[in-house]
Amino acid sequence: xxxxxxxxxxxxxxxxxxxxxxxxxxxxxxxxxxxxxxxxxxxxxxxxxxxxxxxxxxxxxxxxxxxxxxxxxxxxxxxxxxxxxxxxxxxxxxxxxxxxxxxxxxxxxxxxxxxxxxxxxxxxxxxxxxxxxxxxxxxxxxxxxxxxxxxxxxxxxxxxxxxxxxxxxxxxxxxxxxxxxxxxxxxxxxxxxxxxxxxxxxxxxxxxxxxxxxxxxxxxxxxxxxxxxxxxxxxxxxxxxxxxxxxxxxxxxxxxxxxxxxxxxxxxxxxxxxxxxxxxxxxxxxxxxxxxxxxxxxxxxxxxxxxxxxxxxxxxxxxxxxxxxxxxxxxxxxxxxxxxxxxxxxxxxxxxxxxxxxxxxxxxxxxxxxxxxxxxxxxxxxxxxxxxxxxxxxxxxxxxxxxxxxxxxxxxxxxxxxxxxxxxxxxxxxxxxxxxxxxxxxxxxxxxxxxxxxxxxxxxxxxxxxxxxxxxxxxxxxxxxxxxxxxxxxxxxxxxxxxxxxxxxxxxxxxxxxxxxxxxxxxxxxxxxxxxxxxxxxxxxxxxxxxxxxxxxxxxxxxxxxxxxxxxxxxxxxxxxxxxxxxxxxxxxxxxxxxxxxxxxxxxxxxxxxxx
Numbered sequence: 382x383x384x385x386x387x388x389x390x391x392x393x394x395x396x397x398x399x400x401x402x403x404x405x406x407x408x409x410x411x412x413x414x415x416x417x418x419x420x421x422x423x424x425x426x427x428x429x430x431x432x433x434x435x436x437x438x439x440x441x442x443x444x445x446x447x448x449x450x451x452x453x454x455x456x457x458x459x460x461x462x463x464x465x466x467x468x469x470x471x472x473x474x475x476x477x478x479x480x481x482x483x484x485x486x487x488x489x490x491x492x493x494x495x496x497x498x499x500x501x502x503x504x505x506x507x508x509x510x511x512x513x514x515x516x517x518x519x520x521x522x523x524x525x526x527x528x529x530x531x532x533x534x535x536x537x538x539x540x541x542x543x544x545x546x547x548x549x550x551x552x553x554x555x556x557x558x559x560x561x562x563x564x565x566x567x568x569x570x571x572x573x574x575x576x577x578x579x580x581x582x583x584x585x586x587x588x589x590x591x592x593x594x595x596x597x598x599x600x601x602x603x604x605x606x607x608x609x610x611x612x613x614x615x616x617x618x619x620x621x622x623x624x625x626x627x628x629x630x631x632x633x634x635x636x637x638x639x640x641x642x643x644x645x646x647x648x649x650x651x652x653x654x655x656x657x658x659x660x661x662x663x664x665x666x667x668x669x670x671x672x673x674x675x676x677x678x679x680x681x682x683x684x685x686x687x688x689x690x691x692x693x694x695x696x697x698x699x700x701x702x703x704x705x706x707x708x709x710x711x712x713x714x715x716x717x718x719x720x721x722x723x724x725x726x727x728x729x730x731x732x733x734x735x736x737x738x739x740x741x742x743x744x745x746x747x748x749x750x751x752x753x754x755x756x757x758x759x760x761x762x763x764x765x766x767x768x769x770x771x772x773x774x775x776x777x778x779x780x781x782x783x784x785x786x787x788x789x790x791x792x793x794x795x796x797x798x799x800x801x802x803x804x805x806x807x808x809x810x811x812x813x814x815x816x817x818x819x820x821x822x823x824x825x826x827x828x829x830x831x832x833x834x835x836x837x838x839x840x841x842x843x844x845x846x847x848x849x850x851x852x853x854x855x856x857x858x859x860x861x862x863x864x865x866x867x868x869x870x871x872x873x874x875x876x877x878x879x880x881x882x883x884x885x886x887x888x889x890x891x892x893x894x895x896x897x898x899x900x901x902x903x904x905x906x907x908x909x910x911x912x913x914x915x916x917x918x919x920x921x922x923x924x925x926x927x928x929x930x931x932x933x934x935x936x937x938x939x940x941x942x943x944x945x946x947x948x949x950x951x952x953x954x955x956x957x958x959x960x961x962x963x964x965x966x967x968x969x970x971x972x973x974x975x976x977x978x979x980x981x982x983x984x985x986x987x988x989x990x991x992x993x
Contacts, residue, residue, distance in 0.1 A: 415792025
């Protein structure tokens with residue numbers, strides 16, 4: 382007996398898929414993973430859609446992440462993802478047995494298809510997201526549909542049995558979009574089957590199927606909406622978030638997206654082509670030379686539509702879902718897995734001579750996935766910047782502190798154990814719902830502004846966001862305390878210090894703390910490995926006091942290293958320079974004395990930024 386025909390082959394393939402996915406347990410939480418855990422951890426009646434946070438995702442997804450949060454967080458979430466992979470592989474094997482019962486290797490081929498494409502990094506399968514968690518529900522609906530069609534084709538099956546299978550098909554089909562709203566594959570497959578019944582003039586069976594399917598889907602939808610309403614999430618608000626917001630977001634992305642969006646689209650296309658999935662599709666649908674051996678006309682084959690039709694309609698919808706997702710993240714490709722499973726079934730049933738080439742395509746896909754995984758594992762990857770930010774916040778926060786990330790990557794807050802007073806945790810909702818940062822500014826000026834703020838870049842501004850009003854408010858209230866790559870970490874100033882206007886410079890920033898007749902007090906913030914120009918002043922002297930970090934000072938012929946609490950005096954007319962050669966932020970309080978204290982009293986002798 383061929384190993385692929387052994388009854389235990391599907392179980393072995395599921396175990397192998399689990400082993401391949403297992404290294405993901407060691408990965409830090411991704412942005413969506415951490416964000417959904419943060420939302421789920423506090424979901425109760427609050428000020429926004431899900432408690433105090435807003436996210437454009439259905440409630441069943443948040444419920445699954447709540448289970449992971451109750452189970453301990455990251456490890457439980459990764460275990461949930463592993464179970465989704467194993468369940469999908471086992472369901473694909475059962476679909477192979479039900480759809481092509483006369484081909485003994487069909488269960489193994491379909492199970493291998495699910496295992497390969499649910500674990501390949503080329504499909505973005507390294508994170509637990511809505512697409513991954515919805516796939517088992519879609520495959521369960523396909524399997525239930527096969528049972529429903531088989532019961533419908535059999536004359537001796539009681540009505541209640543047929544009705545039950547169609548209701549289960551509807552229930553599982555509805556569960557999938559309640560996890561990820563575009564995963565309506567179960568509806569597409571069921572609609573195709575019902576139309577097929579009508580075409581075959583079995584209108585009574587079609588009506589019964591449609592009624593039972595609708596009842597099952599409606600029951601799950603009603604139960605989920607009622608459960609969400611008890612948690613403070615109303616159905617109208619969900620409709621706006623899950624459906625209407627996505628339409629608005631698509632328009633915003635189309636008009637305002639930066640160069641990164643088409644670049645991701647290219648990466649998505651290249652990943653799909655490199656994965657071997659297109660070969661499987663070609664094997665199912667491209668005509669070949671000569672006649673293809675027709676499938677055996679068993680009772681089961683008469684029970685359901687041509688598998689090529691089911692695969693084609695499913696893949697067509699999935700391609701639309703991927704294309705209209707807008708942002709073209711790699712994990713969008715996981716949407717294609719149910720269609721690829723049906724495609725493998727179509728190859729087995731209608732192109733049996735090509736089944737061995739389908740196995741070769743899957744072997745290639747496995748090899749490509751292993752190459753990508755090995756390259757990632759062998760590369761000496763430093764600690765990711767967002768992980769370093771989370772560690773800094775966790776080490777320096779005080780009880781009761783809150784935070785905000787401007788804008789996106791809520792995994793930083795979840796990993797640091799911080800809640801956010803700003804309900805928008807992701808960047809796309811900010812661009813669509815708060816593009817002028819009015820709500821963000823209200824949070825900053827409210828009674829409980831975030832203690833910590835993390836900004837990816839030098840300012841709050843990003844594509845689709847107008848920060849002209851929020852930036853001055855932010856500059857007055859927050860003080861730069863650390864840098865990790867492109868991330869800047871700020872801490873809320875005490876009320877006594879939140880009065881100045883920060884002026885950005887290539888080396889950092891400065892702000893006036895106080896001024897009077899003949900004097901002015903400034904706070905200088907110098908970025909790591911940055912320095913001011915070599916300069917003199919005609920009308921003033923300066924007195925530096927280091928309050929954070931270590932300063933490297935040049936005053937005339939003297940070179941001084943000044944640590945916290947040290948004083949350095951700069952006489953009027955002396956050549957001087959302030960530098961920060963360390964990895965930490967340098968802060969200096971500068972007291973100026975003189976007859977004229979304007980910013981134009983600077984004679985630059987040398988400047989790293991071309992201003993001399």
